[in-house]
C-alpha cells in the first residue's frame with residue numbers, strides 16, 4: 028500500500044469500476060456513495076467506507092468524482108468546500124465544457140486544485156488497454172497525479188483550458204452516437220427484406236465501417252490544411268447517393284429524414300456553385316448550420 032491514497036465519490040456502475048481499479052493498483056481507496064450499500068463489495072476488497080462526503084474528502088489528497096451529472100456533483104461537493112481546500116479534485120462526471128470551466132473557477136476560488144475529465148471506457152474496460160481518460164486543467168495538477176490516473180486507463184492530458192476534456196469527450200460520444208444511429212438505420216433497411224437478418228447484415232457492416240474508418244486521417248489532414256483538399260468526390264455523385272438512400276429507405280418503410288435533409292443541403296451547395304464534396308466543406312457546413 029505504498030501508492031497515494033485516493034477517494035472516490037460516486038459508486039454507480041462507473042465509480043465502482045474506478046474504485047476497483049485503484050484498489051487493484053494498491054491505493055488506499057476511500058469511497059462514498061449516497062446509497063451506501065453500493066460500497067459493500069469494494070469494502071470487502073479493502074476499500075474504506077466514509078460515512079459522510081466530508082469524511083471521504085478528508086481521507087485523501089486526491090478526490091475523484093463520478094456522479095450522474097454536474098448538478099449532482101455541485102450539490103455533493105459545494106457543502107464540503109472547506110474540506111477540499113489544498114486537495115486535488117478530479118471531476119470525471121460527464122458534463123459540458125462550460126460546466127467544467129465553472130467548476131474549475133469555483134474550485135480555484137476555494138483553494139482546490141481542479142482537473143476535469145472524460146472517461147473513454149465502459150465499466151468493464153476500465154483499467155484495460157482499451158480504456159483512456161481525458162484530462163484538462165492546470166498541467167501541474169495532472170503531472171502530480173499522473174501515475175495514479177494511469178491505473179484507470181491511459182491518461183491523456185489535453186490542455187490548460189478545463190473545458191477541453193469535456194469538449195473532446197462529447198465530440199467522441201457524438202461520433203459514437205451517430206454511428207449507432209447509422210447502424211440502426213442500416214439494420215432497419217436490411218431487415219425490411221424477407222431474407223435479411225441483423226446478424227447476417229452486421230457481418231458485412233463491421234468490416235465495411237472498419238475499412239471506412241481508415242479514411243478519417245486523410246479527411247482530418249484536409250480539414251487542418253489550407254491547401255486544396257486531397258480527398259475529393261463529385262458533389263453530384265454524393266447527391267445522387269443521398270437521394271437513392273432516401274428513396275430506398277422510404278421504399279423499405281424506413282424513415283428517410285436524415286438523407287432528405289442531407290440531399291437538400293447538397294442541392295443548396297450545388298446551387299451555390301460548388302462541384303466537389305470535401306471534408307473541410309462538410310465541417311464548414313456544420314459550423315454554420317446552427
Ligand code: NAP
Pocket residue numbers: 037038039040041042060061062065093094095096099103119120121122146147148149150
Ligand atoms: P450510475 O450507475 O447511474 O451512477 C450514478 C451515480 O450518481 C450513483 O453514484 C448515484 O448514487 C449518484 N447520484 C445520482 N443522483 C444523485 C444525487 N441526487 N445525490 C447524490 N448522488 C447521486 O451512472 P454511471 O454509469 O456510474 O455514470 C456516472 C458518470 O460516469 C456519468 O457522468 C456518466 O456519463 C459517466 N460515464 C459512464 C460510462 C458508463 O459506461 N457507465 C462511461 C463513461 C462515462 P446512488 O447509487 O445513490 O443512486
